[in-house]
Amino acid sequence: MFEAILLTVITAATPLVVAALGELVTERSGVLNLGVEGMMIMGAVSAFAAAQLTGSPYIGVLAGIAGGAIFSLLFAFLTLTLVANQVATGLALTILGLGLSGQLGEAFVGKPGIKLQPIVFPVLSDIPFLGRVLFSQDLIFYLSIVLVIGINWFLFRSRTGLKMRAIGDNHASAHALGINVIRTRYLAVMFGGACAGLAGAQLSLVYTPQWVENMAAGRGWIALALVVFASWRPWRLLAGGYLFGAVTIGQLHAQAFGIGVPSQLLSALPYAATIVVLVIISHNRRTTLINTPASLGKPFVPDR
Amino acid sequence: MKKLVIALAASAALLGGFANGAQAQEKKKVCFIYVGSKTDGGWTQAHDRGRQELDKALGDKIETPFLESVPEGPDAERAIERMARSGCAMVYTTSFGFMDATAKVAAKFPDVKFEHATGFKAGPNLATYNSRxxxxxxxxxxxxxxxxxxxxxxxxxxxxxxxxxxxxxxxxxxxxxxxxxxxxxxxxxxxxxxxxxxxxxxxxxxxxxxxxxxxxxxxxxxxxxxxxxxxxxxxxxxxxxxxxxxxxxxxxxDTWGAYYIKRTKALLDGSWKSEQIWDGLKDGILxxxxxxxxxxxxxxxxxxxxxxxxxxxxxxxxxxxxxxxxxxxxxxxxxxxxxxxxxxxxxxxxxxxxxxx
CATH class of the missing domain: 3.40.50.2300 (Response regulator)
Incomplete structure (x- = not known):
């Protein structure tokens, strides 16, 4: 029973964590891309279409990553090269993504999906209880954990990560030091797009292996909120994603169990819990400010 | 002066001609507002199937524009009003949550007929329809x-x-x-x-x-x-x-097609009345x-x-x-x-x- 709940929580939390990790990197470079929902849904449709056409869900995963990354290039070009307003462009990206994916996916509606099967680690998955939960999951779950560790290392232990954070904190100074701000930001935005695309692939290949229009149903926005919730730190983000997933799934079980609490209240619980935790961790204003990328969302035009 | 009269007459004739031509070609617009995507595999798709059947049956007299994925709430009112303003003779709003918005817009456009699915607010130009x-x-x-x-x-x-x-x-x-x-x-x-x-x-x-x-x-x-x-x-x-x-x-x-055809025919021959219709298995609405x-x-x-x-x-x-x-x-x-x-x-x-x- 408890194991079954955990398995459902992992499926629900993975797309949030993956998409939010990508956005975390983008924002650490000082770019605010509100188009996560749009990139996610483009990833979902690309992944589903590629899996259908080739019969391989793994090619689907690659296509999802590529779909999200290519779509994010549009945002990068508009905001970094043409210096368009990031907030407005991000919103436009979401709206465009929802429409475009509906158009592209029309031929695939109602087609039975191809599920990305779990990869079972032979010995580890035999560990009682946690073994099955942690070591017989699909590729995207493992990737999400690798991403958390990798991004944490990249941001706080690598030289390139340090440079990227410098850009996010003060792009003028970074530029003066000879760091290529625009190129780094292009890469960061594309990484964010790739992660959102991967999250989308999880939706259409693992979570609910099917394609329906607007199937992300707001998960991109939750991912965006998670980044702020986590104060731009990968491990907190992982914890936040799982907290949100656990409360979401927990309230459904509570309902099915029949505990007699009004369902509207239970449905609001994930959001309420998120706010409470946010209040607690942002209690210390100084540490919050240290983590916030200072040039977030600000346009950058190199002076020469 | 003579030239001017001729020019005026000619342009009047031309305008008249256009107007006539437009009238002959103009089809009545029967419009639909959907809450989801028309390919959702469920509720909205069923309504869209009905719309397509209507189009097939009466396509020579009407056209059937639709708006999909209209969220319930303030946006719905704007979408419905846009439809009414764009010259729809009849608007079907196909979700319970469109009820208040439909009632508001219906009051503003007394010449447009509205039909709201699954609700309970009716008016002189607002009918409701539902399926058992x-x-x-x-x-x-x-x-x-x-x-x-x-x-x-x-x-x-x-x-x-x-x-x-x-x-x-x-x-x-x-x-x-x-x-x-x-x-x-x-x-x-x-x-x-x-x-x-x-x-x-x-x-x-x-x-x-x-x-x-x-x-x-x-x-x-x-x-x-x-x-x-x-x-x-x-x-x-x-x-x-x-x-x-x-x-x-x-x-x-849900098989709305027959219902849409019946009601749209009533609109075309002028016999449309505001009713609160609740059909069941025997009527073929489901x-x-x-x-x-x-x-x-x-x-x-x-x-x-x-x-x-x-x-x-x-x-x-x-x-x-x-x-x-x-x-x-x-x-x-x-x-x-x-x-x-x-x-x-x-x-x-x-x-x-x-x-x-």
Missing amino acids: FYEGRYIQGQIAAKMSKKGLAGYIASFPIPEVVMGINAFELGAKSVNPNFKLKVVWANTWFDPGKEADAAKALIDQGVDILTQHTDTTAPMQVAAERGIFAFGQASDMIAAGPKTQLTAIV TMAPYTNMPDDVKAMAEETEAKIKSGELHPFTGPINKQDGSAWLKAGERSDDGTLLGMNFYVEGVDDKLPK
């Missing part, structure tokens, strides 16, 4: 009681509105007519359309031990989960057999998808019930029926009136859930 889905749900309940080994089904509900509560009760009553101890677990997803959340709700119910699943949400995700976990399920709004070829027992299929994946005797029972409902011999809400707390609602043989059903805000006995208020 509960008839289908009663049949599903009977099938569930025959097919479930545990005598326990799971119900994925959307919002606690009378329509949904009525469906839950009808399902339970159908089940109890076969197995008096049948229990029903309900999970409120608080959404009509979110594949992921619907799937999560399905998984939660299955993990809590139900072995039959039914849904009052719009996507095929619950059917897919049921298929994966190897239990039976019922489809909603559209035939969902493709999502669960070995899973779907039957589905309530049909049952083929009874599959069940033994012949269950199928025979379902078909017999369907025939009895159509003939009027059987009304699902016929007493004796107790409310959830055990107090009496209908006496033996007494049938519920439509008003009570349309405002239903209580469970019948056997539903294992606390109704959200």
